[in-house]
Amino acid sequence: MAQDAGAQGMGVMGQVIFFAGFILIFYFLIWRPQSKRAKEHKALMAGLDKGDEVVTSGGVAGKITKVADDFIVVEIADNVEVKVQKVAVAAALPKGTLKDI
Numbered sequence: 224m225a226q227d228a229g230a231q232g233m234g235v236m237g238q239v240i241f242f243a244g245f246i247l248i249f250y251f252l253i254w255r256p257q258s259k260r261a262k263e264h265k266a267l268m269a270g271l272d273k274g275d276e277v278v279t280s281g282g283v284a285g286k287i288t289k290v291a292d293d294f295i296v297v298e299i300a301d302n303v304e305v306k307v308q309k310v311a312v313a314a315a316l317p318k319g320t321l322k323d324i
Contacts, residue, residue, distance in 0.1 A: 276318065277295075278312075283297070294308055295308075
């Protein structure tokens with residue numbers, strides 16, 4: 224009889240603590256970093272302006288020549304312009320980066 228009482232395992236409180244720990248780990252490893260990246264990307268899209276140098280998610284680098292609500296026009300070579308959705312912009316480059324390439 225004494226052995227049966229010791230082999231019960233976790234009680235209700237132990238299960239609650241385990242579940243709360245699992246939720247905290249899930250929050251800090253998945254939800255928080257994802258929301259942080261989403262905020263940074265949203266700020267990047269809001270800050271796009273004519274003359275900025277950007278790289279799209281497809282790897283195309285160019286200079287913004289026109290900004291609309293959802294689209295931008297990117298000049299990728301002399302007299303070659305491409306319309307791109309703002310969401311497709313992966314990063315803004317420092318000024319003068321395209322001249323060095």
